[in-house]
Amino acid sequence: MGIFRQAGALALAGAAALALSACGRSDVDGDSVVLHRGNMAEPLSLDPHKSSGAWENNIIGDMFIGLFTEDAAGEPIFGMTESYEIAEDGLSWTFTLREAVWSDGEPVTAHDFEFAFQRILDPATLAQYASLLYPIRNAREVNIGELDPSEVGVRAVDDRTLIIELEFPAPYLRGLLTHYTTFPVPRHVVERYGDAWVQPQNIQTNGAYRLAAWRANNYIHLTRNERFWDNENVCIDEVYYYPTVDNAAAERRVRNGELDLITDFAGQSLPFLRQQVPDYVRVHPYLGVVYFSFNTTLEKFSDPRVRNALGMAIDREFIAENILRAGQIPAHSFIPPGVDNYPGTARIGWFDAPVEERRRLARELLEEAGYGPDNPLRFTYTFRATGDNPRIAPVVQQDWQLIADWVQVDIQVVETQIHYSNLRSSDYELGDGGWIGDYNDAYNFLFLAETESVPMNYTRWSNEEYDTLVAQANRTVDAEERGRLLVEAEQIMLNEMPYIPIVYYVNKSLVNPRVTGWEDNIVHIHRTRWMCFSDLADGQAEG
CATH class of the missing domain: 3.90.76.10 (Dipeptide-binding Protein; Domain 1)
Structure with a gap:
C-alpha cells in the first residue's frame, strides 16, 4: 500500500484522545481508510430476510x-x-x-x-x-x-x-x-449454519464489505471484501456503523470529529448547525412520509369517523414549522410528491380547513360515533424513541385533548425496533411511524394498505374496492391509466384514514466535507463503496 491515510474527520491534535474513546478504537489504523457512520437505531438482524429498517438496509447494502x-x-x-x-x-x-x-x-x-x-x-x-x-x-x-x-x-x-x-x-x-x-444469500453457508450464518465468523458476502464484528448497542464493523468484483474501485477499507438514537449526542460527535457522517439530526438544530458547520449540513427531499397508524382491529378504531376526527385535530403546520423545522411539508396525502408516473391528485378532503374548524368537526364526528362525557374516548399513543418523535408526541397529545375534555390520551415512548415489532404484530392502539419508498413507484406506498400485506399493513384495515383498484392498476400496462387507478385507490384510503399522514420527509444529514462520493438523493441511500476522502491521492486508495 505505502500511503499513510488518516481516517475520518480528525484533526491531528485530537487523534490521540479519540483513539482512547468510542469502544477503544483507533481512528488512524496503519494504511487503512476508515469511515465512521452514525446509523440511527440498533439493527435487529443483518439477515436480508429478517430485516425491515432503513438503518439495517444501510449495513446490509454494503455487504450484499x-x-x-x-x-x-x-x-x-x-x-x-x-x-x-x-x-x-x-x-x-x-x-x-x-x-x-x-x-x-x-x-x-x-x-x-x-x-x-x-x-x-x-x-x-x-x-x-x-x-x-x-x-x-x-x-x-x-x-x-x-x-x-x-x-x-x-x-x-x-x-x-x-x-x-x-x-x-x-x-x-x-x-x-x-x-x-x-x-x-450464500446457499452453501446458510444450509451449513442455519440462522447463525450471519454471525461474523460464518458470514460470506458478495458486496464490497463483509462483517468483521458486531458489538450490540456499540458498533458494527465491516471490512473490505477483497474478492468483490469491483474491489479495485473501492476506496474505504473499513466502516464502522454506530447506533445514534440521541440526535444531540450524534451531532456533537460529528462536530468533534468522532463520526464522519450521520443520516439524521434534530430539526431544531438546523439553524445552529448551519451557523457552526455549514459545509456539513445536507437537507434534501425524501421519498417518504411520517404517519400515524390505527389498530383497526380495536372497536374504537374500526370506525372511520373516529379515525378522521383524530386526523383532523392535528396541527401539521405547527409540527412542521415549530417542531421539525427542516423544510418538512404538511402531508395532504399518503404518497409524497415526486413519485414517478403518478399524478398525485388524491387529497385529504378536510385538509385545507383551519385547524380550529377541523377540531369542531372532529368533536361532532366523535359524538356521532357515540363518544362524550359519559363515554370518553381513551387510547394510548406510542411513538419511536428516535429523532424528533419524542418532541412531537406531547404536541399531538394536546391536539387530541383540545377536541374535548372527554378525549383522554396517554403517550408512551418505545425503543424503535420494538415499536415496529409491535406495529407488525398489531400490539398497539395508535402508533407513529415512517415509510421510506423502497423504490420510486406509488405501489410501494399503497401496498401497505392492501388486505394481503400483513404484517406490513400495520392497521389491518381491509377494503375490497381498494384492493380491487390496486390489483387492476398492477395489471395495467398503460402508465396514464395505471396512475389514474392508483389515485382512485389512494383517495379511498385517505377517506377511510387507517393511516394519518403527518408530514412528508426530508432527509437530513451531517457529512464531513472531506467525505467524497456522497450525493443527496430522494431515496437517501448512500453506499460506502462510492465514498472516499478528498485528501487521498486521486480520491482513491492506491497500492
Whole structure:
C-alpha cells in the first residue's frame, strides 16, 4: 500500500484522545481508510430476510448486492446482472449474471438467487418484509403456506441464467431488485449454519464489505471484501456503523470529529448547525412520509369517523414549522410528491380547513360515533424513541385533548425496533411511524394498505374496492391509466384514514466535507463503496 491515510474527520491534535474513546478504537489504523457512520437505531438482524429498517438496509447494502444496485445518486444500476431481457407481455424477465464470487471464493450463482427467494417467502422464515415480493408469480401463495417454496416464480436455468416470472407487469421491477429482500444469500453457508450464518465468523458476502464484528448497542464493523468484483474501485477499507438514537449526542460527535457522517439530526438544530458547520449540513427531499397508524382491529378504531376526527385535530403546520423545522411539508396525502408516473391528485378532503374548524368537526364526528362525557374516548399513543418523535408526541397529545375534555390520551415512548415489532404484530392502539419508498413507484406506498400485506399493513384495515383498484392498476400496462387507478385507490384510503399522514420527509444529514462520493438523493441511500476522502491521492486508495 505505502500511503499513510488518516481516517475520518480528525484533526491531528485530537487523534490521540479519540483513539482512547468510542469502544477503544483507533481512528488512524496503519494504511487503512476508515469511515465512521452514525446509523440511527440498533439493527435487529443483518439477515436480508429478517430485516425491515432503513438503518439495517444501510449495513446490509454494503455487504450484499442483488441483480440491481444503487449508484451514488440512488439510481438503479446493474449489480449482479450483466444483461437482461423482458418478455413481450412483461411477465417474464431473464437475467444473465456477471461472474462473481462470495467472500470465501465460492461462485455466486443463479441457484443462490433461487434459494434466496424461496427462503424469504417460506412462511417458516417469518420474513417481515416478504409481502414486498408479491408481484412475483406464486409469491403470496407460498408465503401464506398454500404452495411449496419450490413453486415461487424464480428459476435458475443454469449457474448464470435466472428467470423471474411475475403475476403482472411491474415497470418498477428494476428498482425493486435493488432492495435487500431480493438479494442472494450464500446457499452453501446458510444450509451449513442455519440462522447463525450471519454471525461474523460464518458470514460470506458478495458486496464490497463483509462483517468483521458486531458489538450490540456499540458498533458494527465491516471490512473490505477483497474478492468483490469491483474491489479495485473501492476506496474505504473499513466502516464502522454506530447506533445514534440521541440526535444531540450524534451531532456533537460529528462536530468533534468522532463520526464522519450521520443520516439524521434534530430539526431544531438546523439553524445552529448551519451557523457552526455549514459545509456539513445536507437537507434534501425524501421519498417518504411520517404517519400515524390505527389498530383497526380495536372497536374504537374500526370506525372511520373516529379515525378522521383524530386526523383532523392535528396541527401539521405547527409540527412542521415549530417542531421539525427542516423544510418538512404538511402531508395532504399518503404518497409524497415526486413519485414517478403518478399524478398525485388524491387529497385529504378536510385538509385545507383551519385547524380550529377541523377540531369542531372532529368533536361532532366523535359524538356521532357515540363518544362524550359519559363515554370518553381513551387510547394510548406510542411513538419511536428516535429523532424528533419524542418532541412531537406531547404536541399531538394536546391536539387530541383540545377536541374535548372527554378525549383522554396517554403517550408512551418505545425503543424503535420494538415499536415496529409491535406495529407488525398489531400490539398497539395508535402508533407513529415512517415509510421510506423502497423504490420510486406509488405501489410501494399503497401496498401497505392492501388486505394481503400483513404484517406490513400495520392497521389491518381491509377494503375490497381498494384492493380491487390496486390489483387492476398492477395489471395495467398503460402508465396514464395505471396512475389514474392508483389515485382512485389512494383517495379511498385517505377517506377511510387507517393511516394519518403527518408530514412528508426530508432527509437530513451531517457529512464531513472531506467525505467524497456522497450525493443527496430522494431515496437517501448512500453506499460506502462510492465514498472516499478528498485528501487521498486521486480520491482513491492506491497500492
